[in-house]
Amino acid sequence: MNKAIKTADANVGATLSKALFAPESIALIGASGDANKHTSLPQRYLRKHGYTGKIFPVNPSHPEIFGEVSYPSADLIPQRVDHAFIMLPAKLVPEAVSQCAANGVRCATILSAGFAETGDAGWLLQEDILKRAQRTGMRLLGPNCLGVINTNRGVAISANEALETPKLQKGHISLLSQSGSLLGSLLSRGQSRGLGFAKMVSVGNEADLGVGELGEILVDDPDTHAILLFLETIRDPQRFSAMARRAYAAGKPVIAFLLGRSPIGNQLAASHTGAIAGSNAAIEAFLRENGVIRVDMLETLIEMAPLVIGRKPCARGRVTVMGTTGGGGALLVDNLGLRNIAVAGPTPAIIEQLATQDIRISDSPLIDLTLAGTNPRVFGAVMDALMASPDNDAVITVVGSSSQFRPDRAVLPIIERARGAAKPVAVFLTPHADESSRLLSDASIAVFRTPEACADAMRAYFSWQAPVSEAVPALAASKALTAISQGTGTATDAATLLDELGIAQARTVEVAIDAHDQDLDARLAGLQFPVAVKIISPDIAHKTEAGGVLLDVADINALRTGLRQMRDTVKQRRPGARLEGFAIQEMRRGLAEVLVGYRVDPRVGPTITVGVGGVLAEIYRDVVVALAPVSVDGARAMIEQVRGLAPLRGYRNLPQGDLAALATAVSAWSRLAQLPDSRITEAELNPLIVGKQDQGVVAVDALIVRS
């Protein structure tokens, strides 16, 4: 049964792929005969880049456009068309979509903007065209999309002026871009240095075809060896995840550049895509856990593919830098250091081995062969030794001025050794050297224009992880859990939730607002001082401002005085508020305070965050985010990555914390994601006090937000 569906899917995929990337006929809806208009460009670009299929301009005002017969509307074209490109104002698009559907068009790409990205009215218009297309099973790309390019078929369905380039360079990397104009920019940057693409798609608003489905077509495309993504958001995480995992399994690395890493950039990306702003860290976690490689710099996106094609993530991450230019090599070493990548200098074994060949290199983070090393014998012997060494995981070669005017001489020794090698090699060219770039690209060797992008690529490579697939045990359902997650019944408080999840809590006692001293003594029997006191009132949201919080109360006498004063102060500051009592809680001191946050991201779903408690996590942005639920091992790995928790890991001989208990608590809290029909959108433990090894963790405060 499953198999049959798969086959059907594959057939659907193949038909769609053909209509999208290798159509036998293309209708250009709204094509102009005025060469000054953008809408005239696709026809010219198609012919210019060698498209051999049929082109049907559609324009009711002209019987012929640039020598090809024009039709008043798509439904009047006398044959079924594979692919239509709609370039009309938004309000004319619905009718055009219906006409395309009537023709039997297999796939329509919509350049027009003015849909979901503009707000509610645009969203409705987008829903309308989607429905019109679905009536006949016609697929839509866009709207608000700049088109499709397939260099292997001369298919350049786009008005992007990057297509003015005399010749489209072929290649083995393909791009899906949520920004239309960036598609042209990346094409242009690639072309300039001999770096070609196989297929490029501007996905626009993804009303129908999205990154997930298009990526799957690329996974099945023999011309595509790596998939590049320029992302502003994630619209369909399930399909995206399935695609990324299939690509990983197929050995086709997926490399993503993600906009919106800064708060203002994130806000802009959200408004630009008509999406709700989520957390950038959540998307990064989503990409990482689905086996996607994420780059930080724009040019890394097009430059790094050869470094990872045919490879899997690397267990260790030590890179050796060699070159004939000391300054250029130092630029790389410094940039690697800034990204916390281990730079491996030559081992004594390598130094000795080279010495037997009369080559002297010193024990330094950089193997600087100086001008003398431009000698192919020396350069080759050193590179051979590094490629054979088990003590590094990648090699960066830095080539100086010779790469500009003597490209052959400069890069041939590298190509001989790096082409098809098991160990990844990156090349940084210090001058502007397009011809050397071209030679290296042609040999499928990663070549970088800037030291920053080269170091970024190494960081991205060493951060690459296999898709996460550990099973997290199912959460045993309980009435209390269900009630809490849905906000029904009476069991809605955080304490019950913590109990159910097996997370210890600081002991808390509630006393009445008018409790007498003797009541107090009885209620507090066995409670350990110091304690903290909070007022209990349904009417007071900000307890501190109301005078309703007291910390570090040392003993019972201080507590008695404190309660009286608090009652008086709060009554004075919030005269109308109903005061129900005091919560008195043991103040636990551990080695560190940790924040554990569960949050349903509007784009990628449930996530779990671990960071240092208090305001520092926020100030230093030092939190680690993963998709929820996370296993205990996964939680442990997260904890390792929080810089500010270094003291708990024994930094500078400080006493170690109970990291096992912390990981168990993080995993437990993350399993809120498993609750059926949960309305919990946010649940935060802040702080969770971590004791010494074997002394466990204790939650002091928990906050739950339901939708």
Add this chain to the structure above:
Amino acid sequence: MNKAIKTADANVGATLSKALFAPESIALIGASGDANKHTSLPQRYLRKHGYTGKIFPVNPSHPEIFGEVSYPSADLIPQRVDHAFIMLPAKLVPEAVSQCAANGVRCATILSAGFAETGDAGWLLQEDILKRAQRTGMRLLGPNCLGVINTNRGVAISANEALETPKLQKGHISLLSQSGSLLGSLLSRGQSRGLGFAKMVSVGNEADLGVGELGEILVDDPDTHAILLFLETIRDPQRFSAMARRAYAAGKPVIAFLLGRSPIGNQLAASHTGAIAGSNAAIEAFLRENGVIRVDMLETLIEMAPLVIGRKPCARGRVTVMGTTGGGGALLVDNLGLRNIAVAGPTPAIIEQLATQDIRISDSPLIDLTLAGTNPRVFGAVMDALMASPDNDAVITVVGSSSQFRPDRAVLPIIERARGAAKPVAVFLTPHADESSRLLSDASIAVFRTPEACADAMRAYFSWQAPVSEAVPALAASKALTAISQGTGTATDAATLLDELGIAQARTVEVAIDAHDQDLDARLAGLQFPVAVKIISPDIAHKTEAGGVLLDVADINALRTGLRQMRDTVKQRRPGARLEGFAIQEMRRGLAEVLVGYRVDPRVGPTITVGVGGVLAEIYRDVVVALAPVSVDGARAMIEQVRGLAPLRGYRNLPQGDLAALATAVSAWSRLAQLPDSRITEAELNPLIVGKQDQGVVAVDALIVRS
């Protein structure tokens, strides 16, 4: 008198400048007639790039080289030579230097490596050639230097293959580089995009002529409008500082790229330059306080000059981004956000003003005119409004695909408005668009190839400061201070130093190792609990490991028990150690613990550091460094920049700390730099406890290290 010296200096400078950059005759010592050898290149490059003066190849084996008469040695050249370029193996250089001096050569540039950068023997060799040159007043550039270029005179005294370029583009920025090969790389990158240089110098080991003196020549050079520095170290901070301040006063911005920002890069830069590794933060402070602009990325160094030429530092830092490509604009906004630069969207006034011209823009961090905005009327009107607005301090325009194939159309509207404008404009071109780059560069408008470098330039511009010139009051000398700083006499302890500098200390009482309970009570009268206890022993360096530290002792009973236990534990763990007593110190709780560190950097001299106390400063690398001494205002500005001290500044309504007292203490501590003949190389207060406003600061621990 001073004036006369100045004039003499100016004359010396002019003579040197002429010999260096506009020599009428050049001797090429070690020139080869074999076109395959590097040593043959300078002769060819000089003629190729239009040098019209005399060239004297010097090579004892050939009477003629490439058609010019060759001489066996420089002293046999029958006329006085302005500039000699020495390309011999290191061991032959001393003799060649003497021969040049004998000829009367004014300036010798030494390509040869193998001097101070290789260690002690090389250092001696370098001293030797320096002495030989000084006998006749001949100046030296290098050794280990790749040469000198002056595009305005066809002077290209170098073997760098970047000079294979058909034509040297002229320009108004000049470069001094401590890396020789990077000079060629930057030349090549500039040439490729129409960005020319005036003068370029590889400074090598700076045995004689250094960045400071060469920079002063550039300050006086009418062809130089900005000075770029590629730095690995600072060798002569006084001269450098004088140069940077003169350049600032002359309106010629100095822009520096500094290697060694990561620990491993710093180590490498130190070994590469034969220098002692200092702190990178200290060099950054040195550059900043001398009015130098520092860039983080290599290409920013050559790209940003037009942004700052003719300008002074900007009091505020709000930038507006406009463009016709949403993705490209978003790239900029995100990169600005990542660097904490304020992105100013359009104000209501601008939106309204444009609406009257029938141009609708929305209130968003990015002014995205979309494809419709490629219309020159719209683009021009929006840019006019932004240029006139008082609500931004700089404008970034992002240009899409049109800049690649329609350079004129794409960038002309920008050039019209940005050329010579009061407000700085940066342009980011999303495609590869050399011709547009050229047009913009020709119009002296800053144009960037990558969004990262564009944002980096904005960060660098907004971080630019006028040279620091506030006076710090002189430290009143005292016997105790002098004795402490020189490590003489008995007054060597930190407590006295703190007293002298007026920094409050936590009260500490010392008691004998065998003190009885009644002794204890008497000694501790008035001491506030909780207290901390430390063992006093000249034989125990690591007190914690020896069991000699106890914190949070709550009362006198706990103290008694604690002292007994500590004595027993320490005796057991360190049987031989002399135990002299206990130091009992009040444990002060304030709002925060701060680290204040004085340190003499081996390269730039005394510095002062402020950071969060404890291990966090180290983990987060969250410290601010300035040159010492620093005024109270300067200290206050430093404190503002420590991220982790945000709580003291009232972050999230937390109670504010006594920042005035903290600034006073920081300034006082920094005045250690004023002590005459001080041997103090390091002095650290860690922690300094900061109380609430008006409650002062208290030092808990101080460490002093003398050379």
